[in-house]
Amino acid sequence: MTTPPKMRDLAHRLLAYEAVAGKTSEPAESATLRVYEKLRQGLGEFAGVAAFESLAFRALTQAKSEAPDLWAVQVAADGSLRGLGEFEPKSNIEKNETGEDRAGEGGIILIARLLGLLLLFLGEGLTMSLLRVKWPETALDDCNSEYGRKA
Numbered sequence: 001m002t003t004p005p006k007m008r009d010l011a012h013r014l015l016a017y018e019a020v021a022g023k024t025s026e027p028a029e030s031a032t033l034r035v036y037e038k039l040r041q042g043l044g045e046f047a048g049v050a051a052f053e054s055l056a057f058r059a060l061t062q063a064k065s066e067a068p069d070l071w072a073v074q075v076a077a078d079g080s081l082r083g084l085g086e087f088e089p090k091s092n093i094e095k096n097e098t099g100e101d102r103a104g105e106g107g108i109i110l111i112a113r114l115l116g117l118l119l120l121f122l123g124e125g126l127t128m129s130l131l132r133v134k135w136p137e138t139a140l141d142d143c144n145s146e147y148g149r150k151a
Contacts, residue, residue, distance in 0.1 A: 032107025
């Protein structure tokens with residue numbers, strides 16, 4: 001089972017935004033971890049820590065089939081991730097043999113899986129509201145729903 005293209009695209013957009021935002025004076029951590037933590041905070045406030053931990057565990061389990069590097073990652077009882085920074089490349093310009101950008105591929109898959117579960121369990125309206133609260137500056141308004149309406 002592969003990650004749906006719409007969720008990969010949305011995850012990629014959020015990670016790209018955080019990669020640019022992370023080039024400020026904030027402590028250096030991966031864009032994946034920053035996106036994940038924003039989702040954890042937002043959903044934790046909405047549904048509680050246990051609900052987020054459950055969704056995160058399920059998303060990570062699904063993502064491991066597509067990104068073997070994620071086998072080193074674990075979800076802690078508070079929903080935080082352990083081991084993510086150990087496999088993620090520190091540079092967004094690392095390329096594989098074919099010249100494709102491979103930095104953060106596991107992160108894209110993990111975030112896409114988490115977004116897909118949020119969409120499934122919360123619905124499009126609540127999921128997009130959560131994203132707009134955490135990323136008010138991003139252009140999420142052009143994300144079209146599967147019904148042809150703006151989300």
